[in-house]
Amino acid sequence: MTSPLSLLLLALATLVTLASAASPTPYRLLPPPLDTPWTSKVGTNPWPEHPRPLLRREAWRSLNGIWTYQSAAGAAVTDATSTPPLPLEREVLVPSCIESGISGVMAMGITHMWFGRNFTVPPGWVEGARRVLMHFEAVDYEATVFVNGAWVGFNRGGYARFSVDVTERLVSGGNEVHVFVFDPTDHMRIPQGKQTNRPSHIFYTPCTGIWQTVWLESVPETYITGLDVTADMHGNLDITVHSNTNQSSPVSVTLHPPSGASTPLLTALSNNPTRHTLTTPRLWTPSTPTLYNLTISLGSDQVTSYTAFRTISQGPIHGIPRPLLNNEPVFLFGPLDQGFWPDGIYTPPTVDAMVYDLELIKSLGMNTVRKHIKIEPDLFYAACDRLGLLVLQDMPSMRRAWDDGSRPSAAEQAEFERQLRLMVEEHRNYPSIAAWVLYNEGWGQGPAGDAPEVGLTDKVRAMDRSRLVLAVTGWNDHGAGDFHDNHHYAEAQCGTPWSSLPSTPYDGRRIAVQGEFGGIGLRPADENLWPLPDAVATINQTYELHNAGPASYHYRAHQLLSQLREQVVRYACSGAIYTQTSDVEGEVNGLVTYDRRAVRVDKEAWKKDVEALYQAASARA
Structure with missing residues (x-):
């Protein structure tokens, strides 16, 4: 006969089992x-x-x-x-x-x-x-x-x-x-x-x-679904307030300058473009990243936003096409920024962690970041706006064409274009974004004879005329867009009359930039290394690995930046992207290690070399 205590224990065990199964x-x-x-x-x-x-x-x-x-x-x-x-x-x-x-x-x-x-x-x-x-x-x-x-x-x-x-x-x-x-x-x-x-x-x-x-x-029954805001160096503020209805309803916009009293700008109609011109606006540049806050009201709905007055364009300086910021030539220099993290992969562990990378870039004297075939959370672009970093924004690529030798199908290409359109529409209000990058090294572009970037360039320009378009970075270039872009490791070939395959010599019709160069590596201490065996086994594939220690690495970095400066002086070089912000898994060529605990570069020497690039570019202009 089963005792009452045994029945009680059995019942408790059953409840625990059921609870654990349900939890x-x-x-x-x-x-x-x-x-x-x-x-x-x-x-x-x-x-x-x-x-x-x-x-x-x-x-x-x-x-x-x-x-x-x-x-x-x-x-x-x-x-x-x-x-x-x-x-x-x-x-x-x-x-x-x-x-x-x-x-x-x-x-x-x-x-x-x-x-x-x-x-x-x-x-x-x-x-x-x-x-x-x-x-x-x-x-x-x-x-x-x-x-x-x-x-x-x-x-x-x-x-x-x-x-x-x-x-x-x-x-x-x-x-x-x-x-x-x-x-x-x-x-x-x-x-x-x-x-x-x-x-x-x-x-x-x-x-x-x-x-x-x-x-x-x-949100209220009628509400603001989005904003299109463009503000240029002349003080022209173009704004369209989109609502969830097709009706045109009164909208009020108030501008809050960095200092001084707020200014009620205008009463407009939703879903209709409106322009207001501000006299003597304070302009946004990497050295003076001035932002203006906005308050927009539609009926009982109210949102806050911000903008910056700046103009990005291209034009000839002494006969050479140059990128212009507020009608002044700007030399674009910064790292390839991949946005990978050892603890979060694509998701930075915190906003502070994400901003650390950007503050490091800025502290080394750089004014640009190429966001490499990834789209970040909006807070990334807000930080670039605030810090004064120009962004070259890549469209995430499809698989490389040579993986299977085929071109994208019509449906695959249409989906790529749809997502490209979304990238532009969702991010075109961020003042820091200077250019849209369509294709990286032919990945997903199709065989070498294909040129889908020609039509895509026109479509992107129709969506956003306030920025430049870098149609192809690396190779498979067919003359589209505002840039001629070369990739070469480790030395740059920026605006030079020579190149190494599969890149092409500078054609003289577009802005010359070095979309990728550098990439020199130095194996970090084991505690700073992504320790997966397959990744460690590929360290020797780093573009140029320095096994002799930091002295050799620092000398080579200085040499590469000095060679780039000579190309700025002698040829048409208007910008360059150094590979890369941080190590990523088996790549050990970052300015900082993958865990962000050890800055690899000599910060003071790097800042001097970067400043020398800007001085050389200024002298050419």
Whole structure:
């Protein structure tokens, strides 16, 4: 006969078993192969900052933090009847890449997955005719969103933001959101940049999942959906306030200068372009990054934003095409910035970590950053605006043409163009962005005879006439765009009458820049090294590896910058991009190590050499 105590113990054990089966595995930060000074600061409330500095309301709430997660290998969501398996089996941190230690998953090769979390809506957010929007800043690659079991939206593209109106699906009390994610990475030709499930040398660990901020926002029935703002050196402020209706409603715009009283500028109509001219504006430059705040009101809706007065163009200086900032020649110099992190992969551990890289670039005297085939969170571009860094923004590339010898299909090309259009539309209000970069070294461009960049250049210019277009950086150049761009390691070939294949000699019709050069490497101490064996094995593929120690490395860096200066003096060189900001996995050629703990370059010597470049360019002008 079973004793009452035994029955009680059996019942308790059963309850514990049921409870554990129903509860997801708790989140914990997994030790990444290499951490950074910010890894331990991530916590469970990551990226609490408002994610869109150019369109900000007060009524918002972050949904970042602990979500639940489950792999759904081989699954597919095809219609509104699909439902997630509940409960999901483990907790995960959002935003993050599931391949990262910060995510708490740190798994590779997963293509299908579910994410979910509970959320509440603050009182008053749905009173009257107000709407509640759910925003996703970036999900890689396809996202299908359900609220309280009902389908509310779908998005394709790993870098573009999207929003869904969840008002009609909300219930009183608690709500649930679930997101089904599909990320093909290497299995389809998509805009993916340098992500791969087979990391090696210049291709790195991929990012899958909800890798940027998720948040809620309350808006009135008629509300501002977006702004187009351009301000030039002559004080012309062109602004279009877009609303969620086709009606033209009164809009008021107030300008807040860096100092002095705010100025009510104008009353305009929504969905219509309007110009106001400001006398004697303070201009934005890398040395004086002056920003003007804006307040825009449409009925009961009010948003804040900012802009800067500056003009980016090109023109001949002594017969040589030059990039111009406010009608003055500007020599563009800065690093190739890949935006990879050992603890977060694509997602920087914190905003402070992301800004550290930019402050390091600025501290070395540089005025430019080439954002290399990745699109960052909006706070990255806001920091460049604030610090005074000109951005050459790459479009994330499709797979390299020579991987399989084929050209993109019509559907693949159309999707690439759609996502290119989104990149321009979403970021064209950031004053720091100086040029759009369409293709990198022929990746996804097609065989050498193809020239899709010719038509794309015209389309991008039609969308944004306030910036330059770098149609092709590296090679497969067919004369399109504002730049002739050479890649060569380690020495530059900037505006020179010679080149090394597959680049071409400078053609004299466009601005001459060195899109990539340098890349010299120095193996860091083991504690600063990405320790995965496959990555360590490719260190010797670094463009030029210095095994003799720092003295040799510093001398070579000075020599390369001196050679570049001579090309500025002698030829048509108007800018150059040095590879690169930080080490990335098996590449050990950064200004700083991958963990951001050891600055590799001699900072004072580097600043002197960079200043010598600017002086040489100024003398030519």
